[in-house]
Amino acid sequence: MGSMFSRLRITAVDRVSLRVGAGEIFGLAGESGCGKSTLARMILGFEEPTSGTIIHRGKDGQAIVGRKVWRKAGVQAVFQNPFETFNPLRQVERYFFEAVDNFQLADNKKEAKERIDATLQLVGLDYDAIAGRYPSEFSGGQLQRVSIARSLLNEPALLIADEPVSMVDASIRMSIMNLFRELVDRLGLGVVYITHDLATAYYVCDRIAIMFRGNIVDTGNVENVLMDPKHPYVKLLRDCIPDTDLAKRWTTKIQLSESDTEEYLRVGCKFAGRCPQVMDICRREMPLDIDINGEQVKCHLFQKAA
């Protein structure tokens, strides 16, 4: 995937490979500008990759490639700010009826209503709670639940949730995270949870991929990736998250990065400019994925050992 940006060609997502299974929550984490949203847009079929393929498995088990996958394979998205997801001047129920119409999920209005009610019950609401109401009449947390319900209408196989809780009040954030877990366990769908918040990612995800400047530098089980970080970048990230444990207050200082574009255009490992364990080879060659007990780490340090 390439894009034009002030006459520079930036590879926003570079040689990324990953697999998301049914019934799992897959975290996609990284700082802003690391390419996680671009990757999500490609999975949703909004954007076509310059090279490489994205394969969805449809409900009948057939492989589906290309655009409009949201219709054919049932991929749905939940966005960051529910107040931007819905038009403030439209009643939210109209989105539901429209979706039922578009996917031909019901023959008449009564059936449609039943379908909508059943879907809303999955997220702890019901039809009466949304009937005739406008987005501004909901709280942020409620509206995000409504948005999740809307995406569940056509029984998707995969849900892409892009920062679904960062705009939700802190005191009810965890209830939305718990809802995702419940939905995955109950409906067996796959969820790609995109976030920069590693603490909630650790809480809810099964597997996680950490992105840095367009590359996935570390993929694996959350326990392995986050509790025993191997890649120096993941170590840095883990170190910079303010822990709520008072015994773990910061004592050391960190170095801040050079400009984004410079890091994107690096030839070798993109992290070489800041890495405390940098070697000669890191500046020349892009590291390959190294398998460490089922975890994929993109770092020359481990190549040497292996």
Added chain:
Amino acid sequence: MWVIKVEQLKSSYILDMFGTRKVVQAVNDVNLEIQENEVYGIAGESGSGKTTLVKTLFGDVQPPLRLISGKVKYRFDEKEVDLFALKPEERRAFRWSFISYVPQSSMSSLNPVVKLKGTFNDFLGSHVPQYGKKDMVESARKHLVDLGLPPNVLEVYPHQLSGGMRQRVMIALASFLSPRVMIADEPVTALDVVVSRGVLQLLIEVQERQQNALVMVTHDMGVLANIADRVGIMYAGKIIEEAKVEDIFERPQHPYTQYLINSLPKFGDKKMRESAPGAPPSLVDLPSGCAFHPRCRYAMEKCRAEVPVSEIVGEQHRVACWLVQEADHRHDS
């Protein structure tokens, strides 16, 4: 010794919309003392009134925001000054020299069409009239070097800097006159984790060097756990609990604080977290009695009828909750 004292402060946004008057009670009866040389954290959800509180502390009360009642006092040169008894010009003289402000979005506070050295001149020139333009730039450069920032940022426009660097320039600007109090309103919210750690690092370094009070507004409990000495928790315009940081995290008393602390995800602990039911109330139409009672699992008759008063429950620890107070009294007798 306190540097800022707030007494029964009430300030509201008064809106006239198509003939109907709406009163948003953003700060509702707050008492607060900020001590010298401490990091005081104010935590709360969006819409709990934390930004309005620090705006009022800063003396920036402009319609539709209005001061309803109460006092804000500064201690300046051993004298106590009542902020809102001053004329606007006198109040302005305190800004940047006694109290300074680091806002959330530095992009909208730095003038985009002026190089940063011009901004330094605009902001601070009038406070040090003895400095000429040249001296000003010279001392600004010296200040930046002291803080470990590259001095050539003075020669560029704000858009040429990254978000983290802009925020660090704002901190340099705010600390230039060594104010006794620095207010930072969500200074790292828009930044990435690594960058935000760098910015927090600088804030703390400045605080330690200048030995002033830092008031930090944030909704990120992790940030507070890392840098605050004392924490005040706001809910619906009130400070419902205030304590030393270790008491807030290890012995929270108010049911809301307990929810807040217990719902924080922790590394290495995948235990199910529960969050408070319901949603925060609207500040236009507050519930009767304790504003948290509709969401509180311990709510009693008294909670619905009467607004709880703040009571001391330990060293530097106060809570506004009927439940805690009753338990305390039972304990005493």
